[in-house]
Amino acid sequence: MAKQVVEESVEDAEFRARARAFLEGAAKRKVKNREHEANLGNTNTSHEAEVAYAQSCRDWQRTLHDNGWAGITWPKEYGGLGLTQKHARIFAQEESKFAVSVGMLSVALQMVGPTIIAHGTEYQKREFLPKILNGTHYWCQLYSEPGAGSDLAGLTTRADLDGEEYVVNGQKVWNSGAQFADMGILLVRTNWDVPKHRGISYFLVDMHTPGVEVRPLVQITGHSHFNETFLTDVRVPIANVLGDIDDGWRVTQTTLMHERSMIGSGGTGVTFGAIADLAQRCGITDDLVMRQELAKSYTRFELLKWLGGRAKAAAAAGNPLGPESSVMKLLVSTRVERDGDLLMAMEGANAMLSNADAPDGGSWQQIFLSQWAVRIGGGTEQVQRNVLGERVLGLPGEPRPDKTLPFKDVARN
Ligand SMILES: Cc1cc2nc3c(=O)[nH]c(=O)nc-3n(C[C@H](O)[C@H](O)[C@H](O)COP(=O)(O)OP(=O)(O)OC[C@H]3O[C@@H](n4cnc5c(N)ncnc54)[C@H](O)[C@@H]3O)c2cc1C
Structure with missing residues (x-):
């Protein structure tokens, strides 16, 4: 059966040609049918290999930035190109043919950035977005806890206000790339007197703050992709709360x-x-x-x-x-x-x-x-x-007796 060809507009075809020309000059093409070896099929589990991979992700992001290809859909005022999802898709299609990856920076680029764009203050957008785009900041996600994974809203890491800062205590786990991270998106409980989803806040935490301790965990593959993270009296400025206090679940x-x-x-x-x-x-x-x-x-x-x-x-x-x-x-x-x-x-x-x-x-x-x-x-x-x-199907929800109780009254292990 003949392949159906969808014609691209002249403008899109020009954009694709420019992207391809840049990639041909800056990167090597992938070897056909061996694409997986650089990703999940990678068998080199040494610490040196993990460090080198993390550095290569930063280097590629820097190359994208320095050549005007970073943050294709992000607003121009925060360092992006202000273009459309279609442009981003065209670039991604071309980039996928080359042996390059922002890999571990994906948390920053595809999760943190869009969340800050949607919910951040002007200070947060100006402070954090450009540093994601130029590869300076590597972010990790500090959500899961030993007792809160699928039931994430059951988290118990606490934050208490002390002057202009919150003081955080608790433990997170399965934090991908935290051993290399400069910043983390952190969920904490700031209100124990309301039902569990309503007392959570969303912090942007500097991973170099005293009291943050990251310990790598080894996976079944032999790679140390993720970590457990211990937080002891970690001080986070109020300016780093993303969204409103206690409204972190929405964010x-x-x-x-x-x-x-x-x-x-x-x-x-x-x-x-x-x-x-x-x-x-x-x-x-x-x-x-x-x-x-x-x-x-x-x-x-x-x-x-x-x-x-x-x-x-x-x-x-x-x-x-x-x-x-x-x-x-x-x-x-x-x-x-x-x-x-x-x-x-x-x-x-x-x-x-x-x-x-x-x-x-x-x-x-x-x-x-x-x-x-x-x-x-x-x-x-x-x-x-x-x-x-x-x-999607509108089926009745699971029975969740703990959904309406103040969190302090919910039975926990
Ligand atoms: C490779 C990897 C990377 C990760 N990276 C990060 C990260 O960067 N940051 C981070 O915060 N977390 C990260 N996680 C954690 C991940 O989000 C959790 O592992 C996941 O949400 C499941 O939680 P859990 O491991 O506590 O399992 P549990 O929630 O304890 O679940 C155990 C089992 O019970 C089942 N189950 C639980 N609740 C229900 C239910 N209501 N109905 C039916 N079945 C249920 C689950 O499907 C599962 O089979 C990562 C995990 C992996 C594997």
């Missing part, structure tokens, strides 16, 4: 929506072409069952592509992100789970090997093991289904 929703959308549309670096290529090298393409599974895999990739296109078209038309971000996140989770099983089945007994002993240096084993990071981070599959059930 949080903006960040979470952008997070789900980022995970949903960002992919994992794996392409169907790479899976098909491995299938051929494993010699399983005549196996009828495997052929069926490969067809299903291709279908999942196509569904995600079109769903992503739909979400981006809606964004380009100025429609805010909604529960669709949960659909995308759920479908990505399903894809990494099923494709993970398929990859290991294709390799057969070789799937039990790792690193240099395994096919392609073990990068497919890494992809398989990374699936839980994708499926749990940003909200689990079960939680996305709850969101869809309640907000």
Whole structure:
């Protein structure tokens, strides 16, 4: 069947050509069917490799900034280009063909920035947005706690006002990239006398403040991607409260929506072409069952592509992100789970090997093991289904007896 070609306007085609010309000069093209090796399939788990990767993310963001390509949709007065979502999409399409990534800066660029633009004071926008765009500030997300993950609003890290500052005490966990972060978005409880969602505040915290202690955690893949973060008498100025005091849950929703959308549309670096290529090298393409599974895999990739296109078209038309971000996140989770099983089945007994002993240096084993990071981070599959059930299908909500009680009266472990 002939591919349908959608004509681009002259202006868009010119923008694409300019983007491509810049990228050709500043970056190397990805190796076809090996795109995943730089992402989740990366097998180098040494500390030096993590540090070098973090630095490469900063370097690429700086290159984008210095060449006038940073913050395509962000307002001009805060260092952005003031262009449209369509321009951002065109640039992302071109950039995805090159072996570069802002990787760990995505929290800052895709979650923190849009939240500050939506809810920040003039001071916060001028202080923080330009430093995100020029790669100076690396941000992490300090939301989850040992007793508050899916039920994030059950968090117990507390902040008490002392003069012009809040004093924060508590513990956060699973904080991606916190070991490299300059700043963090931090959720704290500022009011214990109201129901749980109404007593949370949203802080912008300097990670170099005395009392912030970050301890890396090792994941199933061997990488130390995330951390636990201990906060002891950490002082945060009132000027760094994003949104109103006790109204942080509303601000949080903006960040979470952008997070789900980022995970949903960002992919994992794996392409169907790479899976098909491995299938051929494993010699399983005549196996009828495997052929069926490969067809299903291709279908999942196509569904995600079109769903992503739909979400981006809606964004380009100025429609805010909604529960669709949960659909995308759920479908990505399903894809990494099923494709993970398929990859290991294709390799057969070789799937039990790792690193240099395994096919392609073990990068497919890494992809398989990374699936839980994708499926749990940003909200689990079960939680996305709850969101869809309640907000899209209009089903009755889960019984939540603790939703209306003052938080201080809610039973906790
Ligand atoms: C790779 C990775 C990166 C992360 N990065 C960050 C980060 O940077 N910052 C941050 O703050 N957090 C981060 N997280 C934490 C992540 O948001 C939480 O792990 C996630 O929200 C789940 O919370 P939990 O781990 O406490 O699991 P729990 O909430 O304890 O859930 C345990 C199980 O119970 C199920 N469950 C819970 N509630 C319900 C319900 N109501 N209905 C049905 N099933 C339910 C869940 O689906 C899950 O299977 C990251 C996690 C991962 C894996």
